[in-house]
Amino acid sequence: MKSKQLGNGTVLVFDVGDEVVSTLTTFAKDRQISAAHFTAIGAFSDTSIGYFDWEKKDYLKNQVNEQVEVVSLVGDIALDGGNPKVHAHVVVGRKDGTTRGGHLLEAHVRPTLELVLQESGGQLKRKFDQESGLALIDLSQT
């Protein structure tokens, strides 16, 4: 993955084989990003998509083991326990044009992912939420 500051945003271009969530998390840690949002398009060779099961309070996994277009990737970065955490949702387009979508658990880029990241200034912080069992953004903390 290569990145470049452009105006008040940053463009990240991922390489073949890059895992998106871990690569973006490492980037956010290195840059000490505490609040940001992003959009991206590109293509993946395999994608692991999550669905939050409200009854089970856990993520189910839908695996897409084929080359897909990344037709929408929208997400944000906020601090969770002091460290930047990436939260992203994805829609992928298959060979026949049908789509799959959900919470991005893991995905490998092929051949590229073009991501535009906008730092917000200030901080966003997550806090464990008893009812859902998830770490939600808590605006009262910051």
Place this chain on the structure above:
Amino acid sequence: MKSKQLGNGTVLVFDVGDEVVSTLTTFAKDRQISAAHFTAIGAFSDTSIGYFDWEKKDYLKNQVNEQVEVVSLVGDIALDGGNPKVHAHVVVGRKDGTTRGGHLLEAHVRPTLELVLQESGGQLKRKFDQESGLALIDLSQT
């Protein structure tokens, strides 16, 4: 719903049960927002999705009465008859990873919706369009 100004954007975090369109419209009225765009991710407990039927010149409704991931929510705010009007399109991801999408008529958040809103400065105004029967953004007005 809680909101926080961060740099030149605003982050809105919706709570369980919040209806998105009405909550965002109220926010826009309170802040007198006359031009903005936004993206969001999160999850809904139920979603009412519209499809504009070009022959009937009316919205058909597709109801998704199940917990879904909000995989893409993109929209804008413009003035319609002097009041801010929210226009948003949504893609939701179901338990099996399949998706549904269309014009966001109504949806209830569960457990969260993380929305980043960017005010544009200036004004956007809608005007009734005879051919479609819809109020479209009219850039010649402003």
Place this chain on the structure above:
Amino acid sequence: MKSKQLGNGTVLVFDVGDEVVSTLTTFAKDRQISAAHFTAIGAFSDTSIGYFDWEKKDYLKNQVNEQVEVVSLVGDIALDGGNPKVHAHVVVGRKDGTTRGGHLLEAHVRPTLELVLQESGGQLKRKFDQESGLALIDLSQT
């Protein structure tokens, strides 16, 4: 298509019958845009969606010959051989709420497309990539 500068962004409102990729490319050439990203919502009367076949190193075409909601349109503009090139991915919502998505090859607007474009400052350049056979954004060039 009409456009208007609003703050540090530009709003483009497309008219009935406008072809999106060519209209946006012409706009980018006229304004000499060398780096930008955008999101849009609206509706199309017909849409030509591409899927990059990794084995064939070529785009397959999925044609959607019906009125659809444009539920997500995300893209960027970068220089390719000195000229601005539009790269956009789209998700469309059909009458029954199901979706189709992929690389936007061509689409005609009906009745409107509301696009918010953000110029990044600086330049993004594409370069032919041997492995994929595509012109990918090359951040080392700029």
